[in-house]
Amino acid sequence: MSAADTELQKTPLHDLHVELGARMVPFAGYSMPVQYPAGLMAEHKHTREAAGLFDVSHMGQIKLVGADAAAALESLMPVDVMGLGVDKQRYGLLLTDEGTIIDDLMFVNWGDPAQATGESRPRASGEREGPQLFLIVNGACKAGDIAHLQARIGDRCQVLPMPERALLALQGPKAVDALQRLVPGVEQLVFMTGGAFAWNGTDLYITRSGYTGEDGFEISIHASQAEAFARALLAQPEVAPIGLGARNSLRLEAGLCLYGNDIDTTTTPIEAGLNWAIQKVRRTGGERAGGFPGADKVLPFMQDAAGNPAAQKLGRKRVALMAQDRIPVREHIELQDAAGQKIGETTSGLLGPSIDRPIAMGYVTPEHAAVGSPVIALVRGKPVPMEVVTTPFVPNRYHRG
Amino acid sequence: MTIKYTEDHEWVKVEGDIATVGITQHAQDALGDVVFVELPEVGKTYGQKDTAGVVESVKAAADVYMPVSGEVVEVNQALADEPSLANSDPEGAGWFFKVRLTQPDQVAALMDEAAYKAFAA
Numbered sequence: 001m002s003a004a005d006t007e008l009q010k011t012p013l014h015d016l017h018v019e020l021g022a023r024m025v026p027f028a029g030y031s032m033p034v035q036y037p038a039g040l041m042a043e044h045k046h047t048r049e050a051a052g053l054f055d056v057s058h059m060g061q062i063k064l065v066g067a068d069a070a071a072a073l074e075s076l077m078p079v080d081v082m083g084l085g086v087d088k089q090r091y092g093l094l095l096t097d098e099g100t101i102i103d104d105l106m107f108v109n110w111g112d113p114a115q116a117t118g119e120s121r122p123r124a125s126g127e128r129e130g131p132q133l134f135l136i137v138n139g140a141c142k143a144g145d146i147a148h149l150q151a152r153i154g155d156r157c158q159v160l161p162m163p164e165r166a167l168l169a170l171q172g173p174k175a176v177d178a179l180q181r182l183v184p185g186v187e188q189l190v191f192m193t194g195g196a197f198a199w200n201g202t203d204l205y206i207t208r209s210g211y212t213g214e215d216g217f218e219i220s221i222h223a224s225q226a227e228a229f230a231r232a233l234l235a236q237p238e239v240a241p242i243g244l245g246a247r248n249s250l251r252l253e254a255g256l257c258l259y260g261n262d263i264d265t266t267t268t269p270i271e272a273g274l275n276w277a278i279q280k281v282r283r284t285g286g287e288r289a290g291g292f293p294g295a296d297k298v299l300p301f302m303q304d305a306a307g308n309p310a311a312q313k314l315g316r317k318r319v320a321l322m323a324q325d326r327i328p329v330r331e332h333i334e335l336q337d338a339a340g341q342k343i344g345e346t347t348s349g350l351l352g353p354s355i356d357r358p359i360a361m362g363y364v365t366p367e368h369a370a371v372g373s374p375v376i377a378l379v380r381g382k383p384v385p386m387e388v389v390t391t392p393f394v395p396n397r398y399h400r401g
Numbered sequence: 402m403t404i405k406y407t408e409d410h411e412w413v414k415v416e417g418d419i420a421t422v423g424i425t426q427h428a429q430d431a432l433g434d435v436v437f438v439e440l441p442e443v444g445k446t447y448g449q450k451d452t453a454g455v456v457e458s459v460k461a462a463a464d465v466y467m468p469v470s471g472e473v474v475e476v477n478q479a480l481a482d483e484p485s486l487a488n489s490d491p492e493g494a495g496w497f498f499k500v501r502l503t504q505p506d507q508v509a510a511l512m513d514e515a516a517y518k519a520f521a522a
Contacts, residue, residue, distance in 0.1 A: 040459050041434040245433070245460045328437050328457050350459050351436045380439075380455065 011057035012166045012223040013230055020241050027244060028139035030058040035243035043246040044353040047212055048394075051172035052242035053233050060142025061165050061220060062149070063110075063124045064133040066157035073107070073133060076152055078269060078292045078299075080279035081133070086111035089192045089207050091277050092135075093269055094148060099294025100265045101272070102148060103141040104257065106218075108134045108194050108207060119196035122203050122220060124160035134205065136167065136218070138259045166226035170233060171216030171242075171250070173397060178236035179206075179217055182229075186217060190401035199229060208399060211247070213254025213392055215399040252359060253352045255320060255391025261331060262318065262347045262361050268294070270301040270310075271363065273318045280305040316344060317369040320393065321377070321386040323358040326351070329377045329384055335364055336376040336383070343368050346377065352393055359393050360386070405508060406517030407468045412492055415508050420469055423496040424456060424487060427521040433458040435487040438465075440476040441498055447471065449507055454497060456487060469507045471500030 008031040017024060022033030033055065035043060046052055064073060074081040079092045086109050094102040110121050110132035121132065137145045142161075149159045170179055180187045183197045186206055194207035202225040210216040221229055233239050248258065257263045263272045278298075281287045286305035290296075300312040323329055328351045335344040349360030360377070368375060373388040403415045410428035414421040429435065439455040447453050447467040454465035476498045480486050486495035502508070512520060 034460070035433060039434050041436075044459075249459055326437065327439075328462070330462060351457075353459060 009058075011055055012226040013055045013057065016227050016230055017055065017241075022241070022243060025244070028058050030139065032058060033241070033243040035245045036241050038240065040243070040245040040249065041353050043240065043242040044249050046240045047172045047214060047242055047246060047250055048354050049172070050240070051170055051175040051178050051216075051236070051238040052212075052246070053230060053239050054169040054171065054242050054247055055166075055230070056169050056218070057166040057223075057226065058139035059167055060135075060137040060139065060145060061162040061167060062135040062137065062142075062146060063127065063160040063162060064135065064149070064153075064157045065124070065127050065160060066130045069131055069133050069157035070109070072153035072156035074282075074288065075291060076149070076293065078278045078282050078295070080281045080288075081107070082288070083279070083281060084109045087194050089194055089209055093274065093277060094145060095269070095293045095298070096265055097293045099268045099297030101259070101263045101267055101269065102265060103137050103145050104259050104263060105135055105137040105145070106207075106209065107136070108205075110134050116196075119198050120203060121196050122162070122165060122205055122222070124162050126158070127160055128158055134220075140260060164223055165220050166223045168219045168221065168226065168230060168233070169210050169216060170219065170239070171210045171212040171214045172238070173215055174238035175214070175216040176399070178233060178238045181236060182232055189217075191215075191398040199232075200225065202229075211254070211256055212250035213256070213394060213396045214250075215397055246353075249350055249353050252348050252350060252361070253354055253392065253394040254396060255393060257318075257361070258348060267318075267363075268298055268301070270298055271314055271316055271318060275302050278302065314366050316363045317366050318347075318361060318363055319369050319373075319375075319388045320391040321346070321349075321360040321362060321375060322389045322393065323377065323384050323386045325358070325384055327358060327379055327384050329358045329360045329379055329386065333360070333362075334378040335362055335386075336378060337368060338374065338376065340376075343375070354394050358384070358386075364388075403508065405468075405511035405513060406520075407466070407511055408520065409466045409468070410521065411466065411468050413468045413508070413511060415502070418502050418505065419474065419499055420471065420502055420508070421496050421499050422465075422468055424465070424491055425517070425521070426491050428463075429488045429491040429495075432456065432461055432463065435484045438480055438484050438487065438497065440481055441467075441473045443473050443476060445473050446503070447473070447500070449504070456484075465497060467500070468511065469500065469502055470504045471502045473498050474501050475499040
């Protein structure tokens with residue numbers, strides 16, 4: 001049976017998307033809105049100027065429960081999980097035994113509900129007592145992630161998928177104004193923190209984070225209440241619905257990797273330039289150094305905990321590229337040096353709607369990866385001059401308090 | 402004057418031995434916001450169904466095919482400068498190029514408006 005024959009899943013907001021005139025496309029096994037009648041460009045700009053509402057319910061929400069949950073998750077990621085405070089959020093990477101990326105994810109320490117005060121954390125069916133971690137993983141990867149977690153750490157903690165929960169993202173400089181009218185108190189959150197809230201008697205877990213480079217929130221809500229809550233948000237004057245098309249252009253302008261394009265099971269975190277996601281405590285010489293899959297393929301290629309340079313050289317490196325000519329450079333475009341030798345390939349690329357320039361990400365050999373390096377993109381056989389630049393392409397506007 | 406349509410969602414307006422070519426309303430709607438067009442070289446001769454240009458939105462790129470054999474006699478520079486004309490007026494100010502027909506009999510085989518409407522539905 002081909003993918004096209006498979007029945008697409010629907011998120012709890014499917015009927016609302018159709019009612020709003022969305023163009024629905026298959027994405028990660030779901031029927032998802034790629035754009036609404038306003039169009040990608042208008043939706044992108046609206047998010048940068050006001051507030052955009054995204055349905056990201058196709059993403060996987062998973063809870064890990066048990067006293068050993070943090071240590072268990074640390075055994076799968078090159079990331080400091082055990083040192084993360086309650087209601088703090090962090091970026092993580094599940095790695096293969098070769099040190100390549102199975103998925104990237106966000107996780108929050110939910111602490112031990114028995115010791116929490118105030119609003120309660122959403123429950124998962126069958127959960128036991130003990131500390132909890134809340135994970136949000138990519139939609140296309142979630143089944144594989146759950147199987148991986150079960151197989152590798154299922155004996156150390158409970159791995160509990162939460163398919164009953166929808167996920168909404170509200171992103172943009174006015175997201176806080178709109179959301180705090182419905183959920184007072186969210187304005188107290190700062191970037192990469194979360195909290196339990198309630199709306200109309202239903203529990204919400206809200207983090208101040210997102211994937212657009214803007215201030216904003218991600219809201220986990222029971223599927224049965226998701227449409228009512230989305231309608232309440234859309235009734236706010238700042239808020240418009242935004243499709244996956246603009247979500248992609250917003251994230252690329254923000255310099256953020258898309259799993260499946262810019263990172264996958266052929267790339268290591270160091271090739272991908274995600275060194276910042278590997279805290280010192282997990283690096284060579286750190287207190288809890290290594291001990292994750294593929295550590296010997298990752299740690300020698302980066303600075304150690306004391307700041308000593310990498311012991312081994314990379315074969316390629318992810319770079320951000322910008323062109324001056326207004327010719328879009330898309331994914332899988334060959335990159336060359338001035339002599340016409342192939343040095344790599346793009347993995348994402350489009351005309352950035354806010355920056356109004358062709359922007360791209362790709363991998364090149366390390367001698368061409370320094371900021372300012374000239375690179376030639378071969379678009380339909382024609383050379384388009386590009387330059388390695390720093391990210392984000394468009395300044396981030398996170399609310400750090 | 403005859404207006405015909407192709408399966409590649411292009412329109413062809415024939416006046417004498419000159420055909421003006423653009424993308425249809427349906428094509429621009431499917432593409433979304435057009436941000437870039439690449440037009441053929443004036444003076445160059447193309448066969449029917451040769452790739453003669455490119456039209457790109459933020460989310461997609463599509464080739465523009467030569468609907469009929471001919472020599473390019475003019476391109477729409479205004480469209481190259483302002484690609485959104487392909488969205489706002491695809492079958493008017495957003496035309497792509499004009500060709501001098503070398504095989505005028507190809508025109509009759511293209512779809513008329515009713516046939517195209519049924520095709521694109």
